[in-house]
Amino acid sequence: MAAAPHIIRVIDLETTGQAPPAHGVCEIGWQDVALGSDGQWALHGDGGAHFVNPGRAIPPITQAIHHILDEQVAEAPLWHDIARPVLDPWPRRVALAAHRADFEQQFCTASLTREADWICTWKCALRLWPESPAFSNQVLRYWRRPTGLVHERGLPIHRAFPDAYVTAHHLRDMLNAVGAAQLIAWSRLPGLLPRVRNGPDRGKEWHEIDSETLAAFAADRDPDVRYTAECERARRHGEPAA
Known part of the structure; x- marks a missing residue:
């Protein structure tokens, strides 16, 4: 049986607001990108998403963005009960990734990620595709039109799995252009x-x-x-x- 491939797990969070501890996570989504035997990175597996009980009400101004209701997360697991299995698929994980990863890292602390390296696809896009008209996840999606991205699977926007799925296509192309080490290095800088x-x-x-x-x-x-x-x-x- 072939060994499980090394992966970089793309993460996206939907939250009640901008920063903990005042705000909490109400949904986490992920999509893996794996290094194949041919030396190329590609999307791997189906990914997924879980609702999370944020431990507080979701403000209407935030619900208007992601449309997650309090009653949908009322019976969901708490963040610290669900985060580690998603964030730390050890030993296969090379790094975690997110678009504007500084936001996710506020909630995905080093203790939950086993001090994982992170790739910020926003910072890397600035360097690899400077001619893009803007650098949001969705602008890059429609400007680049990544190969293999199924339009409907990347909807609705501002939900954890669809956003992670779109980001994973950007990450795949970045990895195949310059490799993981360079992306991690760029992500450590402003x-x-x-x-x-x-x-x-x-x-x-x-x-x-x-x-x-x-x-x-x-x-x-x-x-x-x-x-x-x-x-x-x-x-x-x-x-x-x-």
Whole structure:
């Protein structure tokens, strides 16, 4: 019998809000991407999703996004009872992945993931596909049209399994382009933004803005903006990237 393949598990969470402990998870979905004997990564298995009892009411403003009702999760397991089996399919798991993984990592703590490495497909998309008009999971879906993505299986959006399923197609193509180690390395850094996203220079590429404006961006509150500005300043001075 062939050995089970190594996998990267794509995770998506639906929650009651933006950050624990004030907010809790109400659904977790996953889709695996596996390394085949031919050296190529491909979607593996059917994936799945579980409702989770978040331990509090789901605010109407959040229900309006994912349409999960309090009565649907009332009898579901609590997060700490269900998270580990989904997050830690040991020993086959190479890493976990999510689109904007910083959000998932707030809830999927190191103790629940056995200190897994993470791949952020948003950060990696910024580097691999900088010409994309935007970098949300769904914009990338319709701009890229990944091979094999079944349209209906990726719906409705803002539900845990369909979103994980779409992200898995982006991840598969990223892995086959540059490999897991590079994606993990990029994911440990802030996002490298291909274009200015705020202010009078919005939409410009970073090499188009003047040095004074660039210096102001290097002091921005947003870590992705600061990091990108520092990388551009280093490029202009012939120095190693930040």
